[in-house]
Amino acid sequence: MRINENYLNVKESYLFSEIARKVNDYAEKNPDKKIIRMGIGDVTLPLPPVVIDALHKAVDDMAAKETFHGYGPEQGYDFLREKIVAYYKENTIRIDINEVFISDGAKSDVGNITDLFDKDNVVLVPDPVYPVYVDTNIMNGRKIEYMQAKASNGFCPLPEPGVKADIIYLCSPNNPTGAVYTSEQLKAWVDYALKNDAIILFDAAYEAFIGDEKLPRSIYEIDGAKRCAIEFCSLSKTAGFTGTRCGYTIVPKDLKVEVTKLKKLLKVDSNVVELNKLWLRRQTTKFNGVSYIIQRGAEAVFTPEGRAQIKENIDYYKQNAKIIAETLDEVGIKYFGGENSPYIWLECPGSMRSWEFFDYLLESINVVGTPGAGFGANGEGYFRLTAFSDKDSTIEAMERFKKLFTPVPEPEIPEEPEADETAEPADEAPEAELVIEEPEASETPEAEE
Numbered sequence: 277m278r279i280n281e282n283y284l285n286v287k288e289s290y291l292f293s294e295i296a297r298k299v300n301d302y303a304e305k306n307p308d309k310k311i312i313r314m315g316i317g318d319v320t321l322p323l324p325p326v327v328i329d330a331l332h333k334a335v336d337d338m339a340a341k342e343t344f345h346g347y348g349p350e351q352g353y354d355f356l357r358e359k360i361v362a363y364y365k366e367n368t369i370r371i372d373i374n375e376v377f378i379s380d381g382a383k384s385d386v387g388n389i390t391d392l393f394d395k396d397n398v399v400l401v402p403d404p405v406y407p408v409y410v411d412t413n414i415m416n417g418r419k420i421e422y423m424q425a426k427a428s429n430g431f432c433p434l435p436e437p438g439v440k441a442d443i444i445y446l447c448s449p450n451n452p453t454g455a456v457y458t459s460e461q462l463k464a465w466v467d468y469a470l471k472n473d474a475i476i477l478f479d480a481a482y483e484a485f486i487g488d489e490k491l492p493r494s495i496y497e498i499d500g501a502k503r504c505a506i507e508f509c510s511l512s513k514t515a516g517f518t519g520t521r522c523g524y525t526i527v528p529k530d531l532k533v534e535v536t537k538l539k540k541l542l543k544v545d546s547n548v549v550e551l552n553k554l555w556l557r558r559q560t561t562k563f564n565g566v567s568y569i570i571q572r573g574a575e576a577v578f579t580p581e582g583r584a585q586i587k588e589n590i591d592y593y594k595q596n597a598k599i600i601a602e603t604l605d606e607v608g609i610k611y612f613g614g615e616n617s618p619y620i621w622l623e624c625p626g627s628m629r630s631w632e633f634f635d636y637l638l639e640s641i642n643v644v645g646t647p648g649a650g651f652g653a654n655g656e657g658y659f660r661l662t663a664f665s666d667k668d669s670t671i672e673a674m675e676r677f678k679k680l681f682t683p684v685p686e687p688e689i690p691e692e693p694e695a696d697e698t699a700e701p702a703d704e705a706p707e708a709e710l711v712i713e714e715p716e717a718s719e720t721p722e723a724e725e
């Protein structure tokens with residue numbers, strides 16, 4: 277027996293465990309300090325009432341013989357898939373119900389989709405990156421190329437001449453940078469994919485955070501995308517399903533891939549294969565669907581009341597993002613994202629490195645964020661804050677930011693005495709510098725989880 281040794285090539289993920297270790301250590305040594313967590317991307321608001329009602333009702337359905345549901349269709353119940361078709365239609369995108377696959381979240385499908393692709397494909401991922409794209413491909417032994425997401429390209433890298441990739445991961449709005457691709461930029465990727473027989477895996481987990489109508493919420497807003505892109509969506513952040521688990525994936529029927537001659541010999545009828553059929557085959561073999569109860573809850577998200585209720589939640593998080601952005605503007609810290617995204621990606625002030633800034637924030641104002649370096653080499657010197665905390669904590673954290681980063685006003689220079697030409701010139705007034713204030717112990721109740 278041999279294991280899949282590719283697993284040995286997957287780097288240990290130290291990011292969140294290291295954050296947890298440092299925070300726990302600090303909390304243990306400083307039990308009187310109130311730590312505010314703005315690091316992990318989990319939501320804090322509960323499921324909307326309309327979802328809770330639907331879940332209760334679905335539980336009751338399971339109690340009666342007539343309405344009990346056992347195994348369901350692996351690709352999801354039509355009642356939910358129809359709602360998703362209608363959701364796309366509002367955005368003038370036509371999706372066939374058989375192109376919709378209900379999942380237990382975007383993470384599973386983003387990872388599992390790699391089952392469909394040969395090991396010898398070149399995979400292109402942005403740096404910094406949501407680590408799942410990298411690790412799942414390493415597990416399959418695929419070669420990974422990085423595209424440079426930097427401040428200079430607004431963290432939205434475009435196809436570069438000479439780069440040859442077969443599988444391209446795009447995430448917009450982006451985790452961790454909060455950047456959002458424009459339609460023109462996505463068109464450049466769709467054109468590239470069509471020209472190079474590549475496939476785009478488009479992670480739209482945060483699409484509902486896009487408020488600017490000019491920005492695309494789906495890659496299928498771009499002509500030709502149905503021939504080259506799979507889209508992954510999630511109800512986790514948009515409707516509070518992080519614990520309940522539900523998402524959906526669109527695999528268009530127009531997405532066809534030519535098979536090699538060798539496979540033709542292996543009795544594949546035509547030399548063109550629909551990825552939709554392959555994914556259906558994969559799901560019906562390896563996945564047994566999302567539970568009836570959860571799909572009823574998800575269905576409620578797409579009703580008019582559901583849409584209104586999730587909008588309220590999204591607006592709440594976006595308000596938090598605004599509070600963070602305004603504070604950073606006020607104290608002169610440069611940042612990206614936060615407008616059409618729940619993530620704020622800031623440049624560590626004073627040229628600090630990501631982990632150095634993490635320690636500095638934790639120790640000086642007891643605020644926890646995520647060091648950008650944990651998302652890739654280009655994340656070094658950056659730091660991610662999320663808008664998913666509750667509003668009061670966000671306000672308090674930002675008050676602490678203001679205290680910590682407000683420059684000391686320049687000291688008033690007393691009237692010059694009569695000029696004495698023989699005297700040395702006076703020293704220049706010192707540059708404004710950062711004040712580092714320890715929060716007062718009396719203000720800090722129990723550490724919150």
Ligand code: PLP
Pocket residue numbers: 317380381382383384386406447450451479481509510511512518522523
């Ligand atoms: N894609 C991105 C970019 C994410 O940030 C996340 C979660 O943080 C996911 C996918 C996973 O979402 P889900 O909870 O639906 O599995």
